[in-house]
Amino acid sequence: MTLATHFFDMPRFLATSPLFSGLSPDELTRIAKSSQIRSYAKGEMIFSLGEACEAFHIVVSGQVKLFVVSPVGQEKVIEIISPGQSFAEALVFLNKPYILSAQALVDTVLANVSKNGVVSEIKQDPHFAMHMLAGVSRRLHSLVQDVEAYSLQNGMQRLIGYLLRDVEMDAATDQKTLTVSLPASKATIASRLSLTPEYFSRVLHELEAQQLITIDRREIRILDVKKLVGYGAQ
Missing domain, CATH: 2.60.120.10 (Jelly Rolls)
Structure with a gap:
């Protein structure tokens, strides 16, 4: 229209x-x-x-x-x-x-x-x-x-980079927590990152198990920005 x-x-x-x-x-x-x-x-x-x-x-x-x-x-x-x-x-x-x-x-x-x-x-x-x-x-x-x-970058690094895409890395040490709203379905974002939906979900749950994030549908709460950056660099 x-x-x-x-x-x-x-x-x-x-x-x-x-x-x-x-x-x-x-x-x-x-x-x-x-x-x-x-x-x-x-x-x-x-x-x-x-x-x-x-x-x-x-x-x-x-x-x-x-x-x-x-x-x-x-x-x-x-x-x-x-x-x-x-x-x-x-x-x-x-x-x-x-x-x-x-x-x-x-x-x-x-x-x-x-x-x-x-x-x-x-x-x-x-x-x-x-x-x-x-x-x-x-x-x-x-x-x-x-x-x-x-x-x-491997899949883990790509996903972490996506979650932190709006964070200035120089300021990452000053920012403790962050909430990210996924703009589309997990399958759509997985495709955007050249990941399978299954791998995308597995990485998210690994980050949650490491107590780096919590997941509430499309809301991803990053519990420690600096630690998440470091985890992606491993």
């Missing part, structure tokens, strides 16, 4: 995105005119592999799963996108179809920013082009970190 943009302050929302922060009101207004708000029900496909890419997307509310499916039907979660994050930025410049699929994990609202609007603004303003390059570079950096983790 597409919602009329006059019910949503699109320029103000775009200004909160790292891609568009620092743009002038006129620039934000032009981008907003080529954008639309759309709501997706839980489980609804946002786009599928092979479809034409005519926009990139920013999550207003909800969560989005980016994934691919192997020839034998096995799903691999590439990323879980949360509110304020964007996705498919690089694809709008490739003139190629989507190379993966996206699905709403919960009821989700997206700001869909059209390719034509972005290209038009880039032609007018090199400053805007630098914003877009920065956004694409952040996504590339994130993917490189993922590849590094899959190559160099």
Whole structure:
């Protein structure tokens, strides 16, 4: 279902995105005119592999799963996108179809920013082009970190790293406890970390047996951040 943009302050929302922060009101207004708000029900496909890419997307509310499916039907979660994050930025410049699929994990609202609007603004303003390059570079950096983790870390280290993803390691010694809410099902996050659901659960229960965490459905309470960091380094 597409919602009329006059019910949503699109320029103000775009200004909160790292891609568009620092743009002038006129620039934000032009981008907003080529954008639309759309709501997706839980489980609804946002786009599928092979479809034409005519926009990139920013999550207003909800969560989005980016994934691919192997020839034998096995799903691999590439990323879980949360509110304020964007996705498919690089694809709008490739003139190629989507190379993966996206699905709403919960009821989700997206700001869909059209390719034509972005290209038009880039032609007018090199400053805007630098914003877009920065956004694409952040996504590339994130993917490189993922590849590094899959190559160099074992499953335990990947899971601990995920639980501590929002903790500055320099501050870890000052932070005793922490509660982490898993943003999706354990099976989805296991796929995101390239782990089987069974191994994911086994590692969580091992950490609980070591009295490093407690588990309450999707709520993971880290009882000692420093000890958890040390356990992952073993």
